[in-house]
Amino acid sequence: MNxxxxxxxxxxxxxxxxxxHAGLRDRPVRATIAPGSLRDALPAxxxxxxxxxxxxxxxxxxxxxxxxxHWQHPRFFAYFPANAAPVSMLAEQLANAMAAQAMLWxxxxxxxxxxxxxxxxxxxxxxxxxxxxxxxHDSATSATLSAVLTMRERALGWRGIAEGxxxxxxxxxxxxAETHSSVDKAARLAGIGQDNLVKVPTDASLSMDPAAxxxxxxxxxxxxxxxxxxxxxxxxxxxxxxxxVGDVIAVARTEGLPTHVDAAWAGSAMICPxxxxxxxxxxxxxxxxxxxxxxxxxxxxxxxQFIADPGAQIRTMGLRPTYLxxxxxxxxxxFNEWTxxxxxxxxxxxxxxxxxxxxxxxxxxxxRNHVAWAHQARDAxxxxxxxxxxxxxxxxxxxxxxRDGDAATEALLRRINDDGRIYLTQTRHGGRYxxxxxxxxxxCTRADVEVIAQVVQDLLP
Ligand SMILES: *Cc1c(COP(=O)(O)O)cnc(C)c1O
Numbered sequence: 175m176n177x178x179x180x181x182x183x184x185x186x187x188x189x190x191x192x193x194x195h196a197g198l199r200d201r202p203v204r205a206t207i208a209p210g211s212l213r214d215a216l217p218a219x220x221x222x223x224x225x226x227x228x229x230x231x232x233x234x235x236x237x238x239x240x241x242x243x244h245w246q247h248p249r250f251f252a253y254f255p256a257n258a259a260p261v262s263m264l265a266e267q268l269a270n271a272m273a274a275q276a277m278l279w280x281x282x283x284x285x286x287x288x289x290x291x292x293x294x295x296x297x298x299x300x301x302x303x304x305x306x307x308x309x310x311h312d313s314a315t316s317a318t319l320s321a322v323l324t325m326r327e328r329a330l331g332w333r334g335i336a337e338g339x340x341x342x343x344x345x346x347x348x349x350x351a352e353t354h355s356s357v358d359k360a361a362r363l364a365g366i367g368q369d370n371l372v373k374v375p376t377d378a379s380l381s382m383d384p385a386a387x388x389x390x391x392x393x394x395x396x397x398x399x400x401x402x403x404x405x406x407x408x409x410x411x412x413x414x415x416x417x418x419v420g421d422v423i424a425v426a427r428t429e430g431l432p433t434h435v436d437a438a439w440a441g442s443a444m445i446c447p448x449x450x451x452x453x454x455x456x457x458x459x460x461x462x463x464x465x466x467x468x469x470x471x472x473x474x475x476x477x478x479q480f481i482a483d484p485g486a487q488i489r490t491m492g493l494r495p496t497y498l499x500x501x502x503x504x505x506x507x508x509f510n511e512w513t514x515x516x517x518x519x520x521x522x523x524x525x526x527x528x529x530x531x532x533x534x535x536x537x538x539x540x541x542r543n544h545v546a547w548a549h550q551a552r553d554a555x556x557x558x559x560x561x562x563x564x565x566x567x568x569x570x571x572x573x574x575x576x577r578d579g580d581a582a583t584e585a586l587l588r589r590i591n592d593d594g595r596i597y598l599t600q601t602r603h604g605g606r607y608x609x610x611x612x613x614x615x616x617x618c619t620r621a622d623v624e625v626i627a628q629v630v631q632d633l634l635p
Contacts, residue, residue, distance in 0.1 A: 175227060183227060184267075191263075194239065195246065199622075202594025203247045205240070212241045243597070248618040249625055252599040254411065254439045257616040259471035261531040265524035266473050274520035277510045280500040282520060286507060289522035296466070296478055296525070299534055300444040303457050306480040309512040310521045314438035315356040316514050317463035317479040318405065320491060321434035322347065322360040324461070325403030327490040328432060335490060339365045346394045348372045349405040350382035352415035354436055357405045366402070380415035382407070384425045391429050403432045403460075408453045409440025412601040413610070414568025416440075420455015432460040438477070442469035443545070443569050446538045452569075461487075469544075469614050470537060472524045479512075487512055540616065544570040547623040548613040554627035555611075560634060564608045573601065573608040580607035582635060589633040596629050 175183070215237060245256045276285035293308040311317040327334050330342055339345075345366045349357050351373040361371035372394070375386045391401050404426045407417045419435060426433045435456055441464020443449045456462065462480045466472035481487055492511030494503070510516045529537075548570035555574050556563050565573045576582040587600055587609050598609050613623055 179227065183231075186231070190235075195260075198244055198247045199249070201239075201244055201247065203244055203250050203597035204252075204591050204594065205243045206594070207241045212237055246616070247597070248615050248622045249596045250615045250618075251611050251613060251626060252597040253610075254468045254612055255614040255616070256467055256474045257469060257471045257614070258467075258473035259528050259532065259616055262471060262473040262524035262528045265527035269520040269523050272520070276518040276520050277516050278498065278500055278508045279506040285518070285520040285522055286509060288526050289509060290507065292522045292525040292529070293478065293480070295529055297480060299529075300441060300464070301447065301450055302462070302480055305457075305482050306462070307484055308478055308480040309484075309509050310518075310525075311463075311477045311479055311513050312475045312515070312519075314354075314436065314463045314465050314477045315359060317461075317477050318354075318356050318434060318436060319360040319363055320479065320487060320513060321461040321463070322357075322364045322366070322403070322405070324487045324490045325432050325434070326364050326366065328486055329400055329402040332489060334365070342400070344370060344399040346370050346372055346391075346399045346401045347403060347405065348374055348387055348390060348401070348431075350374050350376050350380075350407050350415070350417060352376060352380050352382075352410035352412060352417075353405055353407040354411045354438065356438075357436065360405075370399075376415070380410070380413070382417040382422055384418065384421040387422060388425050388429070391425075391431070401429065401431055403434065406433055406435045406459070408435050408437035408456070409443075409569065411439065413565040413573050413603055413608075414440070414571040416452050416568065418455075419453045420458065423455055423458040427458070433458075434461040435459045435463070437462060437464045439465065439468050439571075440569055442466060442537075443541050445470075445534055446541055449545075449569065466525060466528075469541065470528070471532070471540075471616050472521075472528050475519075476521050476524065481512075484512060541570075541614075543620070544613045544618070547618075547620055548572060548611065550620075551611060551613065551623050551626045554624070555630060558627065558631055558634065561630065564603055564606060570613040571610065573603060573610050575606055575608045576635075578635070583607050583609060586630070586633060586635070590629055593629060593633060596626055598626075 246258060274282045274285055276282035279286040289310055297306055347361050347366050362368055372390050374382045374390055377383050394401055406419055406422050407415055423433050460482045463477055465477045467474040467476040488511045548567050552563055552567055552572050555561050560577050562575055562577050564575050576586055584607055590598055601608055601610055
């Protein structure tokens with residue numbers, strides 16, 4: 175394929191994409207194939223001679239779409255959304271066309287400078303003060319790892335990156351049990367160790383108990399360990415738990431510890447001022463991550479980290495060997511020094527397109543609709559016989575179960591997802607197996623959300 179062919183095939187791909195999206199409601203949301211069946215349909219080795227594009231295209235259409243779970247399906251209510259507004263897809267096409275590699279300012283000045291501007295736009299959009307600057311990562315997992323590595327090095331006076339950890343005291347990191355497993359992963363990968371991630375008890379509202387946090391820190395210090403920081407949960411993945419952000423930050427401040435707020439999902443909702451009470455006090459954090467690739471509509475991948483003092487993170491993560499030096503390095507920002515990988519995609523372009531084409535007011539209205547419709551779905555499910563709401567809506571996420579117990583609930587979920595009209599996933603809450611309902615697909619309508627209770631009613635035992 176040359177670039178003339180690419181132009182022609184891009185047009186066919188655009189037509190196919192239009193058709194695919196127009197027909198999404200008629201597809202089962204979740205992939206229906208048996209594990210291994212697609213792999214078995216592929217040849218065992220790459221061809222020696224190039225194949226005609228027509229054949230590749232035919233195989234794509236025959237094999238791939240039915241073997242996908244359709245995250246852009248308007249009745250995708252599983253996990254959290256991975257919304258891709260059409261305009262963000264367009265921006266990705268343009269970034270693809272240039273095949274940008276934005277590791278340094280010099281290698282893609284537009285990527286760096288639009289990223290800087292978008293971090294200001296987003297900071298203002300979610301109501302954070304001007305003390306925060308930031309960058310874009312691939313995922314919240316990477317951003318949280320970066321924040322935890324920075325906490326570690328701050329506590330060690332940047333000796334860890336030089337000497338390793340073998341001579342270091344026992345490091346301790348704090349988070350509630352409602353925080354995402356990416357915090358566990360960060361503790362493991364940062365050399366802190368799973369056993370040194372202290373899961374601070376939560377109260378009845380699933381918020382970290384600040385007094386218990388203070389006690390845990392004191393006990394660790396008394397035992398000769400080195401506390402390094404606190405990860406705060408602002409919208410947990412399981413059932414949407416929020417720590418009382420300001421209270422936890424106050425304890426951390428008293429103890430001289432930095433904080434990182436994980437708002438991967440809920441951060442997008444903070445473009446609506448009325449939801450900001452959920453993370454009151456957030457302006458005192460040292461670091462915060464949220465994923466515009468979840469609820470906001472910036473195509474995956476796009477996780478933004480706001481940082482109060484980027485110098486500490488750059489000192490932890492940044493390397494500048496001679497072969498990466500460029501003129502005027504002191505005046506410019508090289509974002510690879512803020513993040514784990516060296517190479518970076520041009521992710522800011524889709525934010526620029528998204529925020530301009532929709533405007534904040536349209537994006538707010540979508541999120542407000544999702545929250546309101548989630549409450550309606552909750553009421554409709556609560557009215558069904560044998561159904562119990564287990565956790566009330568946190569923004570647009572709630573959970574339910576059958577009164578008959580875990581086995582009945584699990585069997586119901588299997589029937590729901592085999593049915594295909596909607597897609598829901600499960601979690602465990604208070605020891606119970608519960609079904610999560612999350613309303614947030616970019617193109618979902620009130621009618622789509624009403625299908626949830628209809629499907630559950632149809633499939634009750
Ligand atoms: C989705 C999610 C993550 C992980 O996000 P990735 O970008 O996939 O790494 C972390 N924390 C919370 C609260 C999440 O919802």
